[in-house]
Amino acid sequence: MKNCLYAAGILISGLCFSQETGSKVKASFFDGIVAAGYVDHGAFINFTGPNVSFTHKGLKLIAGMLPSLRIKEDRSSGTKNSSVTPNLGAGITAVYKKMVLQIPVYYNTKTSTENGAWKVGIGLGYSFR
Secondary structure (H helix, E strand, C coil): CCHHHHHHHHHHHHHCCCCCCCCEEEEEECCEEEEEECCEEEEEEECCCCCEEECCCCCEEEEEEEEEEEEEECCCCCCCCCCEEEEEEEEEEEEECCCEEEEEEEEECCCCCCCCCEECEEEEEEECC
């Protein structure tokens, strides 16, 4: 058991204190990314929020929250919702140089005509960093 702890300590310190700077994992509150795209017969404009990112050479992969504005016309009869609503999604974002590809998921709540469900979208954007 003692030898296993020594081996684990050496392995962890070797990974943490290595001189190579190729890849890194980082937590962040905002990454300076804006994206626009399509989800559930509507559009979205969002920014990356709190996230965890992995960077390797020129590619950055981000998994996190996406504060958004969803743009969707309410086609129900009678009273209607606003066509632009604030929303919080989650998703995966890939950044290569300044180009962004995003796969967000949003939850649509239950209504009188539809069950609640997760909707997957796709978007393109720009990284300001």
